[in-house]
Amino acid sequence: MDIVIRNGALITGDGKAFHKRATVYVKDGRIADIQIGNAGTSDEIAARTIIDATGCIVIPGIINAHAHGCICGPSMPSGSPPLSADDIAYFRNRHLLQGTTTLLNVCGLAMADEVYSGGEIHHQMDIRVSTAHTLKNIQAALAVDGRGLSVPHLSATIDEMLASGAVALGEVGGGQTLGGGAQDYRFIPEAVLRETGVEVTPATARRLKDAVLGRFLDQAGGMSDPMLEDELEHAGLSTHVTTERIREIITRSVMPSVALSLDGFDEIAEEAERVGYSAIFHNAAPSAKRLSAVVEKHPNARIVAGHSNHPSFLPDEAVSIALDLRSKGAVIDVSTLDCISTQWRNDAANLDALIDVGCVDTISTDFAGGHWDGILEAIHRMVRKEQLSAQAAVALATGNVAAVFPQMAGDRGLIEKGKRADLAVVDHVNLSRVRHVVIDGRVAVRNGVPV
Known part of the structure; x- marks a missing residue:
């Protein structure tokens, strides 16, 4: 032996x-x-x-089917430039030391041979990539960033990517292209800093985004000018920017990619149905309605509703949406994000709600700006709180994931x-x-x- x-x-x-x-x-x-x-x-x-x-x-070994930051190609669904070599090495080793043996990097627009840079020694983990190479998903990336994309990325097809080693489709949509977490911790703070010279925290960026656009990015849930002025005062911005200008800043940062990204849902669902590979979708308040329609329209596609505990949901919403998606055949994935021990921007209320009603199939980390908590931290918490047996909790990150992603695991x-x-x-x-x-x-x- x-x-x-x-x-x-x-x-x-x-x-x-x-x-x-x-x-x-x-x-x-x-x-x-x-x-x-x-x-x-x-x-x-x-x-x-x-x-x-x-x-x-x-x-x-833990199978993490929704992670970012572990490959050398374009990062995130926004097609942003690759992360630094030091960051990539750090993120890989964090996953390894958290018990991960297989990892799917779902940035979606990198090539299959861009897991590693030239001459780099392969990591102990089995690191794979996914593909979201369709017209609308590429256009959404270009609308928000796209600076990491070159001709091969822009011209690649789903079939070419699968033939060269991609093992899943997605992530369709993302925190960058659908107004999610990356807007909170990266794009909105960068835009506000450029315009005002003031640094804002991710929590402040989220409050401003919700105040201007509402949780569903439909502006119907946005605040009136007096209420928005109070938010600016709270953020220390009232002397630096008007309510009219902050509306312009937030809207310009978030909205250009949203419609394109939502149209990408239909493209990837059609491809998933055709090729028979699992597809990971960004499930959040702005995209839940579209995702439900896509799942219903494409019953033969294996659709994974990613991070169904997304912080844009209220707990009751997270449960009702997950139950609806699951009843139509979707796989319900939750992500640790930073909600277990770090709690940088998120808490575990939505995760608890979904676990408590038995509506979780798999668990992953996602990225949370690089501050994700380990999958085994969440599993230990479930067992300690007597939400699940150790056997059932471990299966969420092992046997269940292998069944959903047979081409990978x-x-x-x-x-x-x-x-x-x-x-x-x-x-x-x-x-x-x-x-x-x-x-x-x-x-x-x-x-x-x-x-």
Whole structure:
């Protein structure tokens, strides 16, 4: 045997199985055998690597199917320039140390060969890309930024991308193109700073955006001038900009890409139905109605409603919209964002509401401006709050994700004989504490340190 993991408890990833004691055998990158209870010692003695999981639980490696910032190509659905090499390395290692073994970077407009830069050593995680290369999605990116896009990005097709290694479609829409989180933490603050010389926080940017455009970006929920003046006073902007001018700034930052991005929903749904790959959609207050119509119109497309706990929803809205989408066949994904422990801009109210009604299929991180909380942090919280059993919670990030994205993860996500040996060994008291990680049958993290 190459690796034997012994003396630990075992959660297989199917949502049901939990064994108090088991031994997992790994050979040639695959799970060679699993023995429940006390195992023999002959194979253990012959193993090249023995991992003692006493006091720990062995789980499948986390499959994160909605992340950003981990590839060297254009970033985000806005087609922005790539992030710095230091940031990319940092984000990759954070995911790895949070137990992630497979990661789908859903910026959507990078090429499949842009996961790495030339000559860069491949990371231990299996990092894949998605594709949103349709006319309206590219136009939406150009309307808000697009400075990272070149001729190959602009001319690529869905079929070409899938043939070259993309494993899913999307993300359709995004915080940049549909007035979401990236407008709060990046584009609106940049626009306000240019116009006024005043730096505003993401929370202030969100309040100003909602005050001008409303949560649904229809302006019907926007504030009157006196109320907006109060918001400007609260933000320290009343002496720097008029209500009329702030309306212009916010509208110019947010709205040019919105209609284009929503039209991109139909394009990607049609493509998903045609090619049979899963497609990830931006589910938020401004896009929920369009997404519901798209799911209904394309029943044969496997549509994933991304971050269905989006902060633009009120908790009751998040639940009613998710229930509607699920009844029509959509997969309901939630994201940790920064709502578990960081709580930079978001809290867990919407996540809790969806978990409590049993309306969650998968969990991811998304990006949250680079401040996302780990998936296992959310899983530990669900178990501690007795919202879900450990088995059911772990399945949201392992076996369930593998079933939704078979082209990416059909050979992993479960601890069973013959599956790819992607495993994490976590503390049995706090599931978010990752001790060891095995990827494709090789130790990638040992005692909390990347190997």
